[in-house]
Amino acid sequence: MSDTLSEDTIHESLPADWEYDGTEILRTVEFDSYLDGVAFAREVAELADEAFHHPRIVIEFRAVTVAFTSHEAGGVTEQDLELAARVNDLD
Numbered sequence: 001m002s003d004t005l006s007e008d009t010i011h012e013s014l015p016a017d018w019e020y021d022g023t024e025i026l027r028t029v030e031f032d033s034y035l036d037g038v039a040f041a042r043e044v045a046e047l048a049d050e051a052f053h054h055p056r057i058v059i060e061f062r063a064v065t066v067a068f069t070s071h072e073a074g075g076v077t078e079q080d081l082e083l084a085a086r087v088n089d090l091d
């Protein structure tokens with residue numbers, strides 16, 4: 001199990017466009033159409049499944065919110081930050 005990161009470390013290491021809400025890191029990405037968002041969510045799901053680390057994904061009409069936390073560790077870990085950076089490479 002990975003160690004949770006301090007709030008300062010999380011803020012210093014957050015990839016572009018991500019925020020920390022005290023329990024998880026999250027990003028909302030907007031799209032031109034609903035199906036573009038669904039396609040993005042599928043890419044995120046495939047990336048996460050490969051890493052066996054599954055985010056919360058919320059699909060709305062033209063936006064998708066992705067949120068990472070490590071439940072077994074009780075907070076945000078290095079793996080969460082690494083996967084967030086990889087999600088940024090998808091859009």
